[in-house]
Amino acid sequence: EAGVAQSPRYKIIEKRQSVAFWCNPISGHATLYWYQQILGQGPKLLIQFQNNGVVDDSQLPKDRFSAERLKGVDSTLKIQPAKLEDSAVYLCASSTSVASSTDTQYFGPGTRLTVL
């Protein structure tokens, strides 16, 4: 079974530029998550989708971050404009559950973003 795919693996941009990350979850997984992991910290949930609907985006900085999962499969996370503090690894995860976040989440390799 293929795992969660993410691209790109690395991205370097200058502040105020825009960037987009892509995630393809495990086939058949209804729920998709985007996390931000700052160096030395645990992952922090940014947004959770259930199929193509948003379940939780309370910690997404909506003035600059946006995410979509239009067809309920793959998803895109965008930052516009980027700030220095956005430098982090952006992890995508998916789970089978349509009910809650208590199911096991399977993670992709992440995208390491460096903002200069």
Added chain:
Amino acid sequence: AQKVTQAQTEISVVEKEDVTLDCVYETRDTTYYLFWYKQPPSGELVFLIRRNSFDEQNEISGRYSWNFQKSTSSFNFTITASQVVDSAVYFCALSEESGNQFYFGTGTSLTVIP
């Protein structure tokens, strides 16, 4: 307040030693789930175990074992006869049935010295 506390920031052991990684959690839910993930240098979080709050049986999987104690709100992880490939950051996580959040600890960085 931190939902999941991993007090050990960094641990170094010599190969073949046993090592225990501590995890203390906080919740008011009666139904909740605890997880351990491994994050090797490649960066991908690898699922290790999921345990629900009603199952306090300890679990062993090869060199890995987990000790779940509700009385102390702890879910500790032991690696027996550690190997260099065990070097990674290990995260404990909590998910409550009442909410949508998945709470991660700050991680314990384990280095196994050959």
